[in-house]
Amino acid sequence: MASIDQQIVTGRIIISPYGDSVGIADMERIFDRAGAANETVFRRLEFNQVISYTRGVGIDIGCGLSKVHSAAIGIDFQLGTKDFGYPFGANIKVHKNNHSLYFPWFSSESLDFVFTSHCLEHFSHPEIIIEESFRVLKAGGFLVIVLPDTRFYPVRGSSAANPDHEWDPYPEVLMDIVNKAAQFKLIMLDTIHNILKNVELTERDRTIAQQYGHESLNFSFEGIFQKV
Numbered sequence: 001m002a003s004i005d006q007q008i009v010t011g012r013i014i015i016s017p018y019g020d021s022v023g024i025a026d027m028e029r030i031f032d033r034a035g036a037a038n039e040t041v042f043r044r045l046e047f048n049q050v051i052s053y054t055r056g057v058g059i060d061i062g063c064g065l066s067k068v069h070s071a072a073i074g075i076d077f078q079l080g081t082k083d084f085g086y087p088f089g090a091n092i093k094v095h096k097n098n099h100s101l102y103f104p105w106f107s108s109e110s111l112d113f114v115f116t117s118h119c120l121e122h123f124s125h126p127e128i129i130i131e132e133s134f135r136v137l138k139a140g141g142f143l144v145i146v147l148p149d150t151r152f153y154p155v156r157g158s159s160a161a162n163p164d165h166e167w168d169p170y171p172e173v174l175m176d177i178v179n180k181a182a183q184f185k186l187i188m189l190d191t192i193h194n195i196l197k198n199v200e201l202t203e204r205d206r207t208i209a210q211q212y213g214h215e216s217l218n219f220s221f222e223g224i225f226q227k228v
Contacts, residue, residue, distance in 0.1 A: 013044045016069045017055040028204055034086045036065035040205045042217040043117065046146055046192050053142040053187070053224055056112025061101065061129070062119025065089050072115060075103075098166055100128035106136040113137070117146035118220070124166040127177045134182035134227055142187070143225045147174065149193060152219035160213035174223050187224040 063074035070087035083089030154161035
C-alpha cells in the first residue's frame with residue numbers, strides 16, 4: 001500500500017484496510033448516490049492514515065454514512081433506508097443518548113478492531129465506551145479513535161462549536177482516559193492534523209464546512225492503541 005503522503009498527493013481515498021482506493025470524485029459520487037450530504041472527503045483523508053489498523057472483524061462506532069470500510073460493522077442511531085444496500089452505512093441501530101454506550105452484541109475479546117471518528121465527544125462518559133472497547137478487543141487488537149482537537153476546534157459553548165458536544169477533547173485528555181481503562185501499547189497519537197495541513201478542501205467539502213461555520217475541516221487528532 002502506498003504511504004499516506006502518496007495517497008494524499010495522488011488524490012486517492014483508501015476504502016479498505018488492504019489498500020483498495022477510489023478517486024476523490026468517485027468518493028463524492030458515492031456519497032451523493034447515498035444521500036450522504038454531510039459526509040466529507042476530508043474525513044476520508046483522515047481515515048487514510050489509520051485504516052490499515054482496521055483489519056479483520058471489528059466495529060465502527062457512530063459511523064454515519066461514511067463507515068471506515070464496507071467490512072466494518074457500523075453502529076449508529078441513524079440506521080434507516082439510506083443504509084440499506086449502502087456499503088458505508090450502519091448495520092446496528094442504537095438509541096441516541098448523551099451518556100455512554102455498551103456493545104452487548106459482542107463477546108469479550110472477540111474483535112480485531114474498534115474504530116470511531118468524531119463520535120466520543122458526543123458522550124458525557126467516553127471512558128465507559130473506551131473501557132467497553134477494550135473489553136471486546138482481542139489481545140493485540142486496535143482501538144482507533146479520531147476526535148475534534150480543541151486546540152483547533154471551538155470550545156463548547158463558543159461560536160461554531162457543535163452544541164451536541166459533551167466535552168472538549170485534547171490528546172492529553174484522551175491519553176488520560178485510555179490510561180485508566182486498560183493496558184495498551186501506544187501506536188500513534190496526534191499526527192493527522194500536521195499531515196493534512198496543506199490539503200485544500202474540495203468545493204463540496206468547503207460548502208459543508210461553511211454550513212457549520214468552519215473555514216477548515218482540519219481540526220482532528222487521532223489515537224491508536226493496541227491492547228496488550
